[in-house]
Amino acid sequence: MMKNVTLRLSPLLLGLIAAMCLAAPRWATAQPAATEPATEAAHGAATAPATRPMLSQSDPAATRVTLHIASVPRTMAFAQLAAASGIGNPTGAAAAKEPTITVDADDQPYWNVMLPILDQSRGIDLSSAAIGLPAAGAPGDALSGMRSIDGAFVLCLNRWDRTIGFTGPSAPVRQATLEAHLAFEPRLGVLYMDRTIAPTLAVDENGLSLVPRGDDPQPPRAFNDNPCGLSASSIFWPLTIDMNVPPSAGRRVARMSVKVRAWVAQETRTFRFPFGQEKTESTGTVNCKVTWSGSNDEPKIEVRFDRGSIKPETWQDMAAFLSASRVRVVDDAGAPWTTDTNRNDGDSQDDHVTIQRTFTRPQQPAGKPAPAAKNPPTAAIVDIPVAVKPIELHFSFADIPVP
Numbered sequence: 001m002m003k004n005v006t007l008r009l010s011p012l013l014l015g016l017i018a019a020m021c022l023a024a025p026r027w028a029t030a031q032p033a034a035t036e037p038a039t040e041a042a043h044g045a046a047t048a049p050a051t052r053p054m055l056s057q058s059d060p061a062a063t064r065v066t067l068h069i070a071s072v073p074r075t076m077a078f079a080q081l082a083a084a085s086g087i088g089n090p091t092g093a094a095a096a097k098e099p100t101i102t103v104d105a106d107d108q109p110y111w112n113v114m115l116p117i118l119d120q121s122r123g124i125d126l127s128s129a130a131i132g133l134p135a136a137g138a139p140g141d142a143l144s145g146m147r148s149i150d151g152a153f154v155l156c157l158n159r160w161d162r163t164i165g166f167t168g169p170s171a172p173v174r175q176a177t178l179e180a181h182l183a184f185e186p187r188l189g190v191l192y193m194d195r196t197i198a199p200t201l202a203v204d205e206n207g208l209s210l211v212p213r214g215d216d217p218q219p220p221r222a223f224n225d226n227p228c229g230l231s232a233s234s235i236f237w238p239l240t241i242d243m244n245v246p247p248s249a250g251r252r253v254a255r256m257s258v259k260v261r262a263w264v265a266q267e268t269r270t271f272r273f274p275f276g277q278e279k280t281e282s283t284g285t286v287n288c289k290v291t292w293s294g295s296n297d298e299p300k301i302e303v304r305f306d307r308g309s310i311k312p313e314t315w316q317d318m319a320a321f322l323s324a325s326r327v328r329v330v331d332d333a334g335a336p337w338t339t340d341t342n343r344n345d346g347d348s349q350d351d352h353v354t355i356q357r358t359f360t361r362p363q364q365p366a367g368k369p370a371p372a373a374k375n376p377p378t379a380a381i382v383d384i385p386v387a388v389k390p391i392e393l394h395f396s397f398a399d400i401p402v403p
Helices: 011-020 074-085 110-120 312-322
Strands: 002-004 064-073 100-109 146-150 153-165 173-184 190-193 201-204 236-243 252-274 279-282 287-294 299-306 326-330 345-348 352-360 379-401
Touching (some): 064 074, 074 100, 074 110, 146 379, 153 379, 190 312, 287 379, 299 379, 312 379, 326 352
Antiparallel strands (some): 064 100, 173 236, 190 252, 201 252, 252 379, 279 287, 287 299, 299 352, 345 352
């Protein structure tokens, strides 16, 4: 089940939380939200999809979906799911000899409907326009393997990685990790998640504990696999689960439970910075300054947040979330300019955080003539998280084969 509280980025409140964390677990939790168990989709006849209100960017509950389709082409199935859920924007016509999809789901969590469609799709590229989800950088098997769902999140175990080191005073040293991916509904404003964790429970078929010792998760840090590990526009996050698998371990992990912490933007402030003008805006807590360099065709911007009077212990966590601010450049038609990376590059110091991004003019669509005059971009748009909600996610697995 999920637990959540709200953390507002003000110096006073964050200072109090930082002090409390010295004597208590780093993130306090409030009332739990419901956890959605994974289920198999059944078969049924096609019916009109039900419409559902969209949840907020910080609500970790699952979007509920009703979808009944029978033997429809794969591309059409993704389009029907998008219409039923309000998630995704798939495009394209069905190709010849596409796999056909059958789903019979009533009021199911989004991932309980999406995953069976993927399974019947026979290895479709996750970044395909037919799926219509922000999947930049996600490997093709990111949603394959053993799965567990908690609300708007799904954790997929992809593979084992076991090594034995024969050098050093403690040799042989055996290490084992489970490589996994977390995915979340695109509406969520995820800023940061745990990257390497240990299970809270892991036992083999003989009751032997496989939980490693002294493996504590790390707190959020600026530009540390940020934002979201793959890209600012991706809904996937790579996760490593450390395991202790000694020679005496059995052949299966009978039960495993893991807890993953996520931080989502509950509230953001959006500022517009005119092209070529140095300008400073304030969120009420921190100042945000944007400066421009480069050329009209390849503008470069620097976004700077200054700590000011914020206490250093508060600033450390705050800087991690500020470094995940969304930065865009647009022209006078509102079209977004392209960038060589979707991840923020920058620097975090004791008294400031800077983000550097370089953008290039967007390519014209095929068949459309280039404009006679190449106008410069109009503005940079910066979305800054000003209220952050920490969430605890809980996933369970059973009967995992041990290599």
